[in-house]
Amino acid sequence: MDTLFSLTFYTQPNGNYREGFHIGLFTSHEEAKQIEARYRKEVAGFKDHECDAEIAEIPVIGHRGDAIRVYRFWGWNVNDASDEVDIMGSDCYTNRADAEAACKKAQIATPREEWALDTYTIGQCDWQEGFVRI
Secondary structure (H helix, E strand, O other): OOEEEEEEEEEOOEOOEOOEEEEEEEOOHHHHHHHHHHHHHHOOOOOOOOEEEEEEEEEEEOOOOOOOEEEEEEEEEEOOOOOEEEEEEOOEEOOHHHHHHHHHHHHHHOOOOEEEEEEEEOOOOOOOOOOOOO
């Protein structure tokens, strides 16, 4: 089974809530570490504020081969402050129909208020413009 490496930055906790910035999915742990280092050095917000970084191994369901896109679904609840909480993320799927079917099963097995199915381009970096604290 293939594995991708998900890089996410988290801000320092504000009460019980930490804001997460998902940067992307990468083919190796080393690539994710290089992207983390670049963001900490060059990208607004990430270089200016204390942030924790997490690199998580995400299994890939299906034969990835030379595919450049994968699908991943998310479920979450919303608290009284309108923060996304109780977030659950799936494995990555190479086939959209398989991801949709797994998402439907997860909605029954693990109820959440909101659900989304996302498409990711492997190696693409999000939040390249950074973020600003007001």
